[in-house]
Amino acid sequence: MAMKIGLAGYSGSGVTTLLALLSGDAGLASRHGGPEIRSISLNDPRLEQLVEVFDARKATPVQVDVVELGDLRPEEGGGLKRETLARAAGLDALVLVLRGFSVPTSAACRPGAELAEELQSLMQEFAIADLMPIENRLERLSKEGKISSREAQLLIRLKEELEEGRPIRGMGLDKEEVRVLSGYQFLTLAPLMVVANIGEEGVSEPLYADIDRRCAEEGAVYMQTAALAELELMELPEGERGPFLEELGITSPTRDRFLEGLFQLLDLIIFYTVSEKEVRAWTVPDGTPAVKAAGKIHSDMERGFIRAEVISVRECVELGSLAKAREAGKLRVEGKEYPMRDGEVLHVRFNV
Ligand SMILES: Nc1nc2c(ncn2[C@@H]2O[C@H](COP(=O)(O)OP(=O)(O)O)[C@@H](O)[C@H]2O)c(=O)[nH]1
Ligand SMILES: [Mg+2]
Known part of the structure; x- marks a missing residue:
């Protein structure tokens, strides 16, 4: 299953422009329909190397589904709107887009002036949206005489936390508590990334320090983009973009930094499976036991796990095949608990 990431922000902050940039679908930015969803795949040189070495017929990169959450205003008397909740179901991370560029129609707006305030205010709204279903549920439980239930x-x-404007994610809930809450789809529980859409003007050092500190306090990953300008550059042939990107201070494309940020936020690593039929990239949290990584590929592999054969992509590419790696004694044999690391090829021996 692909990862699912929710994109949200105040109207006019550039949420749709960012989605257009991330997906390479420039036309999206000028469409003004409802919230959209796009699947984006990770640029992955290691995957390409493996495809070449194995002469694979199919390459499957890491895929991320990015969903615009749309309207964030709470439903009267009960949490987020039904459609918004449906789009937010099962999010792996929440990305908030802040407007840091000036708009010609509002002279009062200084570029990037209130990034930290905008973040605070968005988080406040999410806290309120998360509060409503809690209050409704508590009322029910109280009527039923179950107020002392777990x-x-x-x-x-x-409720106490949210009323202080603090997100649930910071409460350090244990796995069991998170499980009890899984039916609610609380947005302040999802890991948070913040994208400041700062436009061409950039953002001053003190403002940057301010928002950067706020994000650190929230355990959020922070990044900046000039979404519209970078989107406009997409019209140029790839080879000609360099100097313009440099002028905008863009060292690597937003799309790449966005995915890197997500991986950092979710502490993910990539491992690969290889055959002539398909070379495929998979994500798991860093240090996931080999048997769980196997389960990601197929439940039979987890159930009937015998052992893992592991080699780094680099060595695998050098040696040219798993058979040769085995011959050279470079294919390591590992057990169930082996902690997976980034950039390994995994071959699972299993029996069901
Ligand atoms: N100057 C400037 N305008 C932008 C930037 N990003 C988006 N916009 C413009 O802001 C308006 C709102 O953008 P949109 O992506 O539709 O915002 P949304 O309502 O959050 O989805 C559009 O006219 C965009 O062209 C930017 O980086 N700089
Ligand atoms: Mg939009």
Whole structure:
């Protein structure tokens, strides 16, 4: 299953422009329909190398589904709107887009002036949206005389936190508590990335320090983009973009930095499976036991796991095949608990 990332921000902050840039679908930016979803795949030189070495017929990169959440205003009396909740179901991370560029129609707006305030205000809205279903549920539980139940007691703790404007994610809930809450789709529980859409003007050092510090406090990954300008450059042939990107201070494309940021936020690594039929990239949290990584490929592989054969992509490319790697004694044999690291080829021996 592809990762699912939610994109949200105040209207006019550049959410759709960012999605257009991330997906390479420039036409999206001028469409003004409802919220959209795009699947984007990771540029992955290691995958390309493996495809070449194995002469594979198919290459499957890491895919990320990016969903615009759309309208964030709470439904009267009950949390986020039904459509918004549906789009937010099962998010792996939440990305907030802040408007840091000036608009000609509002003279009062200084570029990047209030990034930290805008973040604060967005988080406040999410906190309110998360509060509403809690209040409704607590009312029900109280009427039913279940206010001392574990669920009610947990909800009361969440309520106190949210009323202070603090996100649930910072509460250090344990796995069991998170499981109890999984039906609610709380947005302040999702890992957070912040994208400041700062436009061509850039952002001053003190403002940068301010928003950077706020994000660090929230455990959020922070990045900057000039979404519209970079999108306009997409019209140029790839080879001609360099100097213009440099002028904008863009060292690597937003799309790449966005995905890097996500990987950092979710502590993910990539491992690969290889055959002539298909070379494929998979993501798991850093240090995931080999048997769980195997389960990601197929549940039978987890159930009937015998051992893992592991080699780094670099060595695998050098040696040219798994058979040769085995001959050269470079294919390591590892057990169930072996912690997977970034950039390894995994071959699972299993029996069901
Ligand atoms: N100057 C400037 N305008 C931008 C930038 N990003 C988006 N815009 C413009 O801001 C307006 C709103 O953008 P849009 O992506 O539709 O915002 P959304 O409402 O958050 O989806 C559009 O007219 C965009 O062209 C930017 O980086 N600089
Ligand atoms: Mg939009």
